[in-house]
Amino acid sequence: MEQRHLGRTGLQVSRLGLGTMTWSRDTDPHDAGEQLRTFLDAGGTLVDTAASYADGGAEELLGELLRGDVAREDVVLCTKAGVRSTAGGGVVDASRGAMLASLDASLRRLGTDHVDLWLVQGPDARTPLEETVATLRLAVSTGRARYVGLANHPGWQVARAAGLLDDGTGLAAVQAEYNLLQRGVEREVLPAAQALGAGLLAWSALGRGVLTGKYRRTVPPDSRAASTHLAGFVEPYLTRAAATVVEACATAAAGLEVSPLDVALAWVRDRPGVAAALVGPRTTGQLRACLAADDVVLPPQIRAALDEVTAPVVGYPERFGPAARP
Structure with missing residues (x-):
């Protein structure tokens, strides 16, 4: 599997990342172990987790x-x-x-003295960004994290954090949802990350599973949409507008003689600025399907068609043209 530099840092990550959100809750220890070994055998390296996943259970299992x-x-x-x-x-x-309490607890659960990448999971309106960024700097200076970044933050906070870390620490990564059903990061977050040298980690590369086409006809009883604790996570993409995108993905897949999963994953994996596409398979079979997409390359005309169908609405001030000038 191709290894890519994370932005302009020296850290290299596999272009497909293994997410662990379901570990210790929907994915048991045996299946998690099989997933991890399968992923590493395929050349994968990047494993993504969080202190909040299963209240620390995912980290403990990892x-x-x-x-x-x-x-x-x-x-x-x-x-x-x-x-x-x-x-x-x-x-x-x-x-x-x-x-810091969360980081120390994560290190204990993970059984390591450092993580390669430590991210702030979301913006906190009650804590000054300067305090949060200073904490990232402290984690690097004390050796508990090698690189740091932000997840799910707006573009202005990405830019502000990068400026505050312009002392040698550096903002290495921005993690955000990015897929054919969610291209909002293209308005400000992705351009900011590219300009500032941070690599984008695209979570939910398969649109919370919807882009695989599994929900085209019905809701499978063993799917996330049928789960009591994950149904609300999938529901926003079970819309008529999303179905149009899924059908476009399926049409492209049929023409290429691959699966909709292959098309959706290849599309986001190879977008400019993306260091890695993150997937969160519940089973090893689902992971193998993602790994099988590693060799899929979308023809330019297919990519252009998907771009057109799913293009996000961009206007002022992201796009400043003659009509917006005073």
Whole structure:
């Protein structure tokens, strides 16, 4: 599998990343271990997790595998902090104390003294960005994280954080949802990341599973959309507008004699500025289907057609033309 530099850093990551959001909840230890070994055998390196996944259960399971027959040095380990569990549910908290406590707990669960990439999981309106960024800098200076970045932040915060980290620490990565059903990052986040030298990690590369075409006729009983805790995650893409995109993807796939999954994954994986496309398979079979797409390259005319069908609405001030001038 191709290894790509993460933005303008020296860190290399596999162009397909393995997400662990379902681990220890929908994916049991046996299946998780099989997934990880299959992924590494295919040349994958980037494994993405978070302190909030299964309330730390995903990290704990990954740590057990790293203490077993999987070598730590074979994995580029990315985790996230900034969502704190409370009795009332998850609370965004990117304050210094909460972030550092979360990082230390992540390291204990993962059984390692450092992560390769540490991200702030989401913007915290109550904590100054300067405090959060200073915490990222401290994580690097103390050796607990090799590189740092942001996830799910707007473009202006990406730019501000990069400026604050322009002291040698650097903003290495921006993680955001990016797929044929969600191209909002193209308005500001992706251009900012490219200009500032941060690599984009595209989560939910398959549109929360919808772009595989599995929901074209019905909701499979073993799917996320039928799950009590993940149905709300998938529901926003079970719309008539999304169905049009899925059909376009399926039409392209039929013409190329590949699967809709192949088309959707190849499209986002090879977008300018994308360092890696992240997938979160529940089973090893689903992972193998993603790995099989590694050799798929979309012809320019197919890519152009998909671009046109799914183009995001862009206007002022992202696009400033004669009609907008005073």
